[in-house]
Amino acid sequence: MKVGVIAGGISSEREVSLRSGQAVFNALKELGFNVVFIDAGNDLCEKIKEEKIDVAFLVLHGGWGENGGIQGMLEVMGIPYTGSDVLASAIAMDKEVTKKVFIYHNIPVPPFKVIHKRDYLTSNFNLESIGFPCVVKPAHEGSSVGVNIVKDEKQLNEALNNAFSYGNRVIVEKYIEGKEIHIGVLENRALGGVEVRPKKGFYSYEAKYTKGMTDYILPPEIDDNLYEKLKELGLKAHQALGCKGATRVDMIVDYAGNAYVLEVNTIPGMTETSLLPKIASLAGYDFKTLVKEILELALKDEK
Structure with missing residues (x-):
């Protein structure tokens, strides 16, 4: 083979x-x-x-x-x-569609609005229901590419211009202050989670892929009951989109313990600083075992 x-x-x-x-x-x-x-x-x-x-x-x-x-x-x-197959991959890559599927399945997401470029160019949009601070992101990118946390009106136009350089739709999301938790899922099992603490406050592209710029807490420093709830929520999000194989589900938990699912990554990073291998180690998978398991799932799974 x-x-x-x-x-x-x-x-x-x-x-x-x-x-x-x-x-x-x-x-x-x-x-x-x-x-x-x-x-x-x-x-x-x-x-x-x-x-x-x-x-x-x-x-x-x-x-x-x-x-x-x-x-x-x-x-x-x-x-x-x-x-994941064609449909699940397409849904997970589109942040707008992902959020709508989550809402249908009663999976909590931060309040958000979708802005189309034509509406932005004619100033035909209103973000009063979101307010500041907010998060501006392209509808179709990953790894925090084009994502900005906006604190006031002055920063908004710059963030929107940046996000629109990646496509014709932008998501503006209410900023949720809290802990950033990522849950790893392998087929129909939640492997565990990691809490990320970026040293510059935002888990940017640079923070994700530069050694020493983020602290990783394994397992997350949260209440055991909440941790179990997050693992269940991660698996539910994976299944709601129809995902297969290995995924990573990104969440924010506010200081009152409310969890919000941000997105599902259908092809998580597999570098030395990547989160899925770190999470899998909690469940007893070293890197080679994880890779072998992902491959074997593809061979036995008829898509």
Whole structure:
């Protein structure tokens, strides 16, 4: 069996994806698999045909790697792949649709508004119901790309301009002050969670991928009952979107103990600073065991 680790891509998260992919490739190599590394570009289909892979291990972050596009191509080619299927990937990548699905399933989300570029350009929008501080983010990016915490009207236009540079829809969300907790899910089991404490106050792209810029608390320093509730909520969010394989569910818990789900990452980072491997270690998975389990789920799961 030949495994193709597909990483890189053309999104804003390309460099992180390459690092994740290299870590997965090394783990599979050490486990004795026949494995090849494929840097995903516009010629991806040709590369896959050339390599004659039997299964794809997807480590693409953002863009068409995480939005269902590559998954659809692999299905047409008859090649099984790790992680969520086309529909779940597309839903999870779209923050607006994700929130609407969560609301339908009674999964708490922060109050939010969706702004379309045409309304922004004509000033045909109103954020009074959200107020300040708020969080401005593109509807279709990951890894905190284009995300800004806005404290007043003066910062709002700059944040909106930045977010709109990534697409035609922007989410403006009420800022919830509290603890940032991430729950790792593997198929139908919540593995545990990690609390992240960025040293600069915001879990930005830089804080996520630069060593020493964030403290990781494993397990989170919260009440045991609340921790169990968060794990249940994480699994519920994973299932509500129809996700498969390994995901990471991002949440904020305010100081009154109310939890809000922000998003589900269908292809979590697999670098040395990534959260899913840290969380999996709580459940007894070292990195190689986690990688092997993700691959095996793809092989036994008929999408």
